[in-house]
Every structure is written in C-alpha cells, then in structure tokens.
Amino acid sequence: MNKFSIAIHGGAGTLVKGMMTPEKETAYKQALQKALDAGYAILKNGGTAVKAVETAVKSLEDSHLFNAGKGAVFTATETHEMDASIMDGKNLEAGAVSLISGIKNPISLARDVMEKSEHVFLAGEGAMQFAKENDYQLENPEYFYDELRHQQWLNIKDTDNFQLDHSAKKDSKFGTVGAVACDKNGNIAAATSTGGMTNKRYGRVGDSPMIGAGNYANNKTCAVSCIGSGEFFIRGVVAYDVSCLMEYKGLSLKEASEEVINKRILEIGGDGGLIAVDAQGNISMPFNTEGMYRGIKTSEGENLVLIYQ
Ligand code: ASP
Secondary structure (H helix, E strand, C coil), X not given: CCCCEEEEEEEEECCCHHXXXXXXXXXXXXXXXXXXXXXXXXXXXXXXXXXXHHHHHHHHHCCCCCCCHHHCCCCCCCCCCEEEEEEECCCXXXXXXXXXXXXXXXXXXXXXHHHHCCCCEEEHHHHXXXXXXXXXXXXXXXXXXXXXXXXHHHHHCCCCCCECCCCCCCCCEECCEEEEEECXXXXXXXXXXXXXXXXXXXXXXXXXXXXXCCEEECCCCCEEEEEECHHHHHHCCHHHHHHHHHHHHCCCHHHHHHHHHHHHHHHCCCCEEEEEECCCCCEECCECCCEEEEEEEECCCCEXXXXXX
C-alpha cells in the first residue's frame, strides 16, 4: 500500500509571535487539527485524494478564523466575493469558481464544476446560476459577518487601498486555505479557497482559483496549493512551475518547491508559501514569510500543526 498523507494551510505572513494570544493560537491550532483529521479520515478509509482535500478545505471554510468561506474578507462594496479551485492529479480534471457570493463552501462548487459541467472555470453570475441549478442554498450575509474582518475593511474603505488579509506589521498576512493529499492508490489532488483581498474592486481575482497559478495537481509530479500575494503568484505561474521543475528538470518535490518559493517568486517580488505532495506521499511546505498556518498528517504516524518557522 502506498504511503498516504495530507497537508493543509490556513494563512501565511507576518504572524508576529508576540501579537498572537495563547487563546488565539490554540483556536487556530484546533481548527487546523480538525481539518487535518477530517481529511485524513477520508484517506484512511480508502477515500480519494479529491474527497480528502475537499473535506479538509470545507472544514477550514466553516471556521471564521480563515479568509475563506465563513471568514471571507470584505470587498470595497461591503460584500464577499470568493474564489476556489480543485484539481485531480489522476486525470488532470479541474474545476474552479470565482467572484461568487453566499455560497457556504466554494470548494464544493468548484468540485461540482469539475464533475458536473463541461467546463473548468465559472465566474460571477454564471457561476451563481450553476450553483442554483445544482441546488445550492444561499447563506445570508450575516453568516459571513465577522467583527475583525469588518474592522479591517472599515479601516481602508473609501480609499484606493486593497490589502491582503491583515497582519500587525504590514498588510501582508494571507488567509487563503488549501489542502493537498496523496491517497492509498497513489493519486494526488489539490484544493484552494479564498475570500481574496480586503476592499478589492473591479472584480479582482487572485491566483487561488487559477489552475497552474494557485493550484495544480498531476500524478506524474505533484499537487500544489499556494498562499500569498496573488498578483505575483499568477505571474510566476507558481503551482505549475513546481510541477515543471520536477517534470523537466528532474528536481525532487522538496527541491522544486523550495526553488520556487525561496528564489523564483522572491525574484519577482512575491511573498507567501505553498504546500505540496507527490505520488509517494512526500510533503513539502516552504514559505518565505515569518509564519504559515499549516499541518500534516501521514500514514507513517506524523501529525504536526505549526505556525512559525
Ligand atoms: N492568494 C490569495 C489571493 O491573492 C490571497 C491569500 O493567499 O490569502 O487572492
């Protein structure tokens, strides 16, 4: 039997240790562990990598602590616009949604795009129409209301500023969530979900729903979910770049992911991180920020939930 494993992330950036209260730290760690356990249970019971990453991301979307689903940040017009994508490394099938509102679990809608439509990427009103036709119920705006997120938005509303989910030092804490997994059959998958940036306008879309930029999976190489400054991750085609370094240059998962995060993305000015898995169940989680909420759980008994370097 193949080693099976799952990794998740829930935000990266200047997570300054002193600014975090013990209570908050515990809450984050508990939410991460819950998501890890949920995804791992699917793998343990013989479920697919796709199901495992969807399940873990749904758990993170249901927590107000992360910038995805329930905890999504506010747009310039005080609404929530969410993006998500999922990819199956076994057959390169993928699904993505962007600029959607009121959907409790955007990652499930992305999976439905992959499995129930002829398309890969649906956005805005059309994506909402697809959700309705697939019997999604819409949550009220109150479901997505969070005092902290609202305050973050109030601080910059009516300005031209837009910013990544907050940190104490500068506007560089990213709260996107994601999961990558390798199942018992050696199939891998990646899922990513986000509320994007506070006070975003003009239908801004980041890397998270873009296959190849924020999310990618291919059994031949790796499954990757990214977190960070989306504009740079799009230009760096980060997730696919990791895969390409493995496929064309023969780098290992660790070498390829570290090369991209610690060198190539930095060279163009991007900060953030990624989680990645290969079809042997190996995991790599590099980031070039001070911290990244992350966790791994494997069939070899590893179970880690970490925040700082
Ligand atoms: N990458 C996301 C975006 O640009 C932000 C994040 O990682 O929090 O939309």
